[in-house]
Amino acid sequence: MSVVVQTPREQTRARxxxxxxxxxxxxxxxxxxxxxxxxxxxxxxxxxxxMHSRHWKMQIPYLARHARVLTFDGRGNGKSDRPEEVAAYxxxxxxxxxxxxxxxxxxxxxxxxxLSLGAxxxxxxxxxHPERFARAVFICPSVSLGRPLPxxxxxxxxxxxxxxxxxxKYNRHYWLRDxxxxxxxxxSRMFTEQHSTKQIEDCIGWGLDTNPETLVATRLAITMGExxxxxxxxxxxxxxxxxxxxxxAITGESRGIxxxxxxxxxLVLLEGxxxxxxxxxxSRSIFSSETSSRPRSRRGGHEAxxxxxxxxxxxxxxxxxxxxxxxxxxxxxxxxIPTSRSTGWRSIP
Amino acid sequence: xxxxxxxxxxxxxxxAVGSPIEQTRARxxxxxxxxxxxxxxxxxxxxxxxxxxxxxxxxxxxIHSRHWKLQIPYLARHFRVLTFDGRGSGKADRxxxxxxxxxxxxxxDALAVLDATRTERAVVVGLSCGALWGTLLAADDPxxxxxxxxxxxxxxxxxxxxxxxxxxxxxxxxxxxxxxKYNRHYWVKHxxxFLEYxxxRIFTEPHSTKQIEDCVGWGLExxxxTLIATEEALSLCGLESFRETCKRVRCPVLxxxxxxxxxxPLAQGAALAEATxxxLVTLEGxxxxxxxxxxxxxxxxxxxxxxxxxxxxx
Numbered sequence: 001m002s003v004v005v006q007t008p009r010e011q012t013r014a015r016x017x018x019x020x021x022x023x024x025x026x027x028x029x030x031x032x033x034x035x036x037x038x039x040x041x042x043x044x045x046x047x048x049x050x051m052h053s054r055h056w057k058m059q060i061p062y063l064a065r066h067a068r069v070l071t072f073d074g075r076g077n078g079k080s081d082r083p084e085e086v087a088a089y090x091x092x093x094x095x096x097x098x099x100x101x102x103x104x105x106x107x108x109x110x111x112x113x114x115l116s117l118g119a120x121x122x123x124x125x126x127x128x129h130p131e132r133f134a135r136a137v138f139i140c141p142s143v144s145l146g147r148p149l150p151x152x153x154x155x156x157x158x159x160x161x162x163x164x165x166x167x168x169k170y171n172r173h174y175w176l177r178d179x180x181x182x183x184x185x186x187x188s189r190m191f192t193e194q195h196s197t198k199q200i201e202d203c204i205g206w207g208l209d210t211n212p213e214t215l216v217a218t219r220l221a222i223t224m225g226e227x228x229x230x231x232x233x234x235x236x237x238x239x240x241x242x243x244x245x246x247x248x249a250i251t252g253e254s255r256g257i258x259x260x261x262x263x264x265x266x267l268v269l270l271e272g273x274x275x276x277x278x279x280x281x282x283s284r285s286i287f288s289s290e291t292s293s294r295p296r297s298r299r300g301g302h303e304a305x306x307x308x309x310x311x312x313x314x315x316x317x318x319x320x321x322x323x324x325x326x327x328x329x330x331x332x333x334x335x336x337i338p339t340s341r342s343t344g345w346r347s348i349p
Numbered sequence: 350x351x352x353x354x355x356x357x358x359x360x361x362x363x364x365a366v367g368s369p370i371e372q373t374r375a376r377x378x379x380x381x382x383x384x385x386x387x388x389x390x391x392x393x394x395x396x397x398x399x400x401x402x403x404x405x406x407x408x409x410x411x412i413h414s415r416h417w418k419l420q421i422p423y424l425a426r427h428f429r430v431l432t433f434d435g436r437g438s439g440k441a442d443r444x445x446x447x448x449x450x451x452x453x454x455x456x457x458d459a460l461a462v463l464d465a466t467r468t469e470r471a472v473v474v475g476l477s478c479g480a481l482w483g484t485l486l487a488a489d490d491p492x493x494x495x496x497x498x499x500x501x502x503x504x505x506x507x508x509x510x511x512x513x514x515x516x517x518x519x520x521x522x523x524x525x526x527x528x529x530k531y532n533r534h535y536w537v538k539h540x541x542x543f544l545e546y547x548x549x550r551i552f553t554e555p556h557s558t559k560q561i562e563d564c565v566g567w568g569l570e571x572x573x574x575t576l577i578a579t580e581e582a583l584s585l586c587g588l589e590s591f592r593e594t595c596k597r598v599r600c601p602v603l604x605x606x607x608x609x610x611x612x613x614p615l616a617q618g619a620a621l622a623e624a625t626x627x628x629l630v631t632l633e634g635x636x637x638x639x640x641x642x643x644x645x646x647x648x649x650x651x652x653x654x655x656x657x658x659x660x661x662x663x
Contacts, residue, residue, distance in 0.1 A: 190557040 036064035046074025089221035148257030162275035245273030392440035397425035407435025419644035450582035506620035602627025607635025
């Protein structure tokens with residue numbers, strides 16, 4: 001007797017959505033999915049449209065056992081439309097899509113979780129719609145705070161360069177010439193951890209689900225500078241958690257640290273993690289997000305003199321003001337990474 | 350104290366997610382010890398208390414019993430699991446003589462471990478060369494072996510891959526490309542390079558860097574001289590005597606073999622299943638170590654087989 005056990009050729013999912021659909025704004029449709037029916041709703045925001053919502057695949061099945069999970073493909077990738085105009089990819093458009101998805105799914109209020117560039121739309125949402133966001137988790141936020149990686153500032157995106165080594169590949173002309181080559185480079189920098197070939201392969205595949213022309217448009221739409229970022233930070237009143245990998249080779253650890261500093265909010269540094277710890281170390285990252293149910297703490301002292309508008313907290317207070325969750329790893333240690341404030345850099349994922 | 354308690358100037362902590370210096374285990378043995386035969390000690394471990402006992406046999410001594418690490422925690426939830434480091438590997442001794450590494454020696458060690466752990470009967474599971482002593486045990490000690498699972502069996506019942514029959518193991522070669530690395534002179538000079546090549550061929554599946562790294566590390570726990578002795582001993586196992594051994598096997602046999610196995614052809618697994626009247630399960634896309642690369646699939650197949658033992662009329 002002989003039996004053949006087959007390996008599936010197409011990626012299956014650990015969990016399939018309970019509800020899905022499209023919302024349309026100004027002729028642009030985005031595709032959303034809902035998993036589970038618990039409380040609260042965890043809203044996994046889109047990141048830069050170089051990937052679509054499948055990058056949350058290690059979070060969805062787990063979180064949906066404990067909460068209701070909402071996610072959608074950001075315009076420009078996945079099952080969402082790919083408008084041609086740069087203006088269609090403005091952060092305000094992504095934020096408006098997010099609200100439209102919440103409305104379409106009857107979601108009054110949610111915990112938002114963002115990765116990288118998703119931080120910018122998350123800040124917009126949390127600052128401008130405090131009644132709809134109970135908490136915000138930022139994973140390796142790409143915001144215009146802190147310092148950029150030095151190796152990333154030498155090659156302007158729109159110039160023609162002689163070389164196409166390393167970060168010179170982060171260039172419009174190179175993308176149009178060798179899109180896959182760019183994706184391979186970019187995602188190899190995204191996963192600095194050993195044994196990440198599967199994660200890199202997945203991401204390249206998702207990158208190939210869109211095209212270089214669309215990606216150029218999304219890149220040109222990134223305009224949120226330091227001042228605007230600081231202004232948004234000052235208006236956010238829900239509790240935040242910043243999860244940052246110390247070996248992040250896309251934005252560096254400086255951005256995440258600076259966001260936590262700027263808001264006076266909680267920072268968890270994942271030692272040795274790259275730019276996508278939720279993909280490469282999913283158990284640890286989930287653990288972190290799970291323990292973030294705490295009330296908003298005070299602002300950092302150095303910001304005491306800045307504008308205080310919108311600071312009255314509308315977030316529900318849970319607990320006594322001290323942390324109830326723990327990251328009780330014996331290996332835990334308080335990091336003493338020095339932070340410094342630089343100006344004028346725009347964060348680009 | 351929780352470092353994230355309020356009061357700190359910044360709620361900041363660092364969580365180490367890098368690889369631990371030493372690999373931790375999902376489950377630690379409930380009992381361990383040594384058995385000695387003719388001055389050679391081997392190290393065994395026992396996990397769990399269920400019924401029956403699943404006996405994870407040593408394979409070629411190039412790796413030790415940690416290669417079962419993805420089976421032990423799962424199987425121990427359902428059965429009692431017994432394993433040991435084969436002579437030449439892990440915490441077992443490394444005798445110098447070739448005669449110390451014949452399949453008969455491994456089978457005798459296995460019996461000694463069964464005795465030392467008061468294990469009357471067990472379902473044996475053997476990988477690659479482990480099928481040689483597993484078959485020997487099943488044939489010669491039918492009262493101790495309830496059933497046998499063989500994964501990627503390395504048995505002389507069908508020809509090897511043609512590319513493995515090109516180069517001599519003993520002679521000095523003028524090339525070290527590909528399987529020419531399977532050569533005693535190359536091992537002595539470039540042991541780690543051999544291990545990297547060999548385990549690269551073991552894991553033909555994509556995304557196997559972790560498994561390869563593990564195995565290379567285990568391979569470095571013995572010397573090329575010891576490995577040469579084991580190789581010389583194994584090459585003594587002949588076709589005729591092994592075919593006779595197979596004929597004496599009466600217990601149920603399950604053979605799992607990857608159809609992409611680059612170490613041992615599927616034909617060897619198929620021939621072993623046929624010779625022992627067992628069942629062949631072909632694992633599509635798998636290489637030589639599906640239990641390390643596709644543990645869930647393999648664990649479920651082992652569990653199903655072991656549970657079918659209990660349902661057999663005695």
